[in-house]
Amino acid sequence: MELTIEFREKAFENKPQSTENLQEIANEIRRDIIQSLVLAKSGHSGGPLGSADIFASLxxxxxxxxxxxxxxxxGRDRFVLSAGHMAPVLYATLANAGMFxxxxxRTLRQFGTRLQGHPGRDMGLPGIETSSGSLGQxxxxxxxxxxxxxxxxxxxxxxYSLTGDGELQEGSVWEAAMSAYHFKLDNFCWIIDNNDCQIDGRIPEVMDVYPIVEKCQAFGFDTIVCDGHNFDEINAAFDKFLANQKNKTGKPTAIVAKTYMGRGVSFMEDNFKWHGNPPNVEQAITALQELVL
Ligand SMILES: Cc1ncc(C[n+]2csc(CCOP(=O)(O)OP(=O)(O)O)c2C)c(N)n1
Structure with a gap:
């Protein structure tokens, strides 16, 4: 069987919408992640696939x-992908949002393009607010x-800013959290992609950062736990953030989203070995077959 790459232009809207619509959007984002990665022949699959539902909702x-x-x-809101290695999901999201x-x-990770392996602000890609990839920054x-x-x-x-859970091992994350509370930043929403996996193992085995929820609470955040693959729960978490800002609570919001690395592609799911690898052609064909809604 041959691999057919097709980046389908869609006209997705940005508005409160049904779970079915969000599922379709997340599926399209996942397809685009797989397609861009198989062409690039390098890059991160696991985190991008695992966080696609959060990106669809956001x-x-x-x-x-x-x-x-x-x-x-x-007047735009801003999103900073602190876990810069997860760039494929941000690029796929921005493209589906009509930003480019x-x-x-197709140009992911090619020399000189705007879609580098980690977001680069100087590349001028719409929606990239800052360079990132050095975890914690x-x-x-x-x-x-x-x-x-x-x-x-x-x-x-x-x-909004998304960090990984392995990223929480960086001390500067907690300095940022301390500042968000001190300066009463109820306009700040921290999303933690809690897939329990990192580059070469499960989080508690590499460097235990738990209990994450209690730590966020202790740092003064209104902390919400959600199933990062359940749109009702993800939306409810973002709704709470909006309410916190509207009500001027003076507290930043943290959303601890429980996710599975590689979500949507059976042979990648919950397997840290997919943290930093792209699919090969055969794997991409299988993945795209699984991602047909
Ligand atoms: C300061 C710094 N140290 C190390 C790295 C290399 N690195 C990139 S991703 C990663 C693991 C991050 O784990 P997590 O945040 O859980 O992301 P996930 O594996 O879920 O994608 C590491 C160590 C880096 N990018 N920056």
Whole structure:
């Protein structure tokens, strides 16, 4: 059987929508992740696939405010992918949001393109607010953005940042968290992709960061646990963040999303060996067959 790559231009909207619609969007994001990775012949599969449902809800459920035809619109909310190695899911999401032509997903990790292995702000790709990939730094930058928006500019803009759970082993993550609480950043939402896997093992075996929920609470966050593959739960978590901001609680929000690495592709699911590998052609064919809705 031959591998057919097809980046399908879709017209997904960004508004509160049904679980079925979000599932379709997440499925499309997963297909695009697989397609871009098999072409790139390198890159990370596990984290991107595992977080696709969170991205579908965030960018297409009406939580991130952006304008696809005016990507640098002053009033936009911002998202910082602190776990920069998960770039394929961000690129696939932004392309499906209409920020750039989906065909550009073919250029993942090619020399000189805008879709480098980790997000690079200087590449000028719409939706990439900062460079990231050195774990622990993205969330610190995001907290700085939230401080500027709230304390200096007095806007209602929101800042979201996603870290991995292995990333929590970086001390600077907790300095950022401490600052978010100290500066009462209720416009800041920290999403933790809690797949219990990292580059070469399960989290407790490499460096135990649990209990994550209690740590976030202790750092002053309104902490919500959700099933990161259940749209009702993901949406409810984002709704709570929006309510916290609206009610001016003065507390940042943390969403601990329980996910499975490699979600949606049976032979990758919950297997840390897929942290940093792309599928080969045969594996991509199987994956794309599984991702037919
Ligand atoms: C400061 C720093 N140290 C090490 C790395 C190499 N590295 C990239 S991803 C990763 C594991 C991260 O685990 P996790 O946050 O759980 O992401 P997941 O495996 O779920 O994708 C490591 C150690 C890095 N990018 N930055």
């Amino acid at each position: 960018y297409f459920g009406g939580y991130m405010r952006y304008k696809k035809n005016e990507p640098w619109w002053e 032509p989906k065909e550009e997903l 993205g969330i610190s930058i995001a907290v700085g953005m939230a401080m500027a928006d709230k304390l200096l500019d007095n806007t209602d803009k929101r800042v």
